[in-house]
Amino acid sequence: MSRVQKLLFVLALVLSGCSPDRDLPPSYRDLAVPKERLASPEARERGRALYQQNCALCHGVEADGRGVRREGFSSPPRDFSDPDVRRRVSPRRMFFEIREGVRGTAMPSWKSLSEGETWDLVAYLRSVAPEPR
Numbered sequence: 001m002s003r004v005q006k007l008l009f010v011l012a013l014v015l016s017g018c019s020p021d022r023d024l025p026p027s028y029r030d031l032a033v034p035k036e037r038l039a040s041p042e043a044r045e046r047g048r049a050l051y052q053q054n055c056a057l058c059h060g061v062e063a064d065g066r067g068v069r070r071e072g073f074s075s076p077p078r079d080f081s082d083p084d085v086r087r088r089v090s091p092r093r094m095f096f097e098i099r100e101g102v103r104g105t106a107m108p109s110w111k112s113l114s115e116g117e118t119w120d121l122v123a124y125l126r127s128v129a130p131e132p133r
Helices: 003-015 035-039 041-054 083-088 091-100 115-128
Strands: none
Touching (some): 035 115, 091 115
């Protein structure tokens, strides 16, 4: 699929009301995504530190889903190094899943992180995999 075709597809989804985040609660669905922060090397570095401190045990030091605590989970921890994850999971959804956890998995809620810390973590996680073409 060409870049133009992808853009037209996404535009059609948005215009039809089928946004990829449509199933999020309204408070998250309408949340502004701080694009400058997500692109900030400083935010990514702060996010990396938070990741190593709070997430690496399950998701792995390299964010590849191969943490030492992954054994025995009903579903494996997400592999953030997979470019398909970056393509499929929006920054808004990542923010939601960090804050609220993921029902039916071992992913807990991280409401102890501030909103800014959560966006820093999203910035780091989005930087782990190469940007999709």
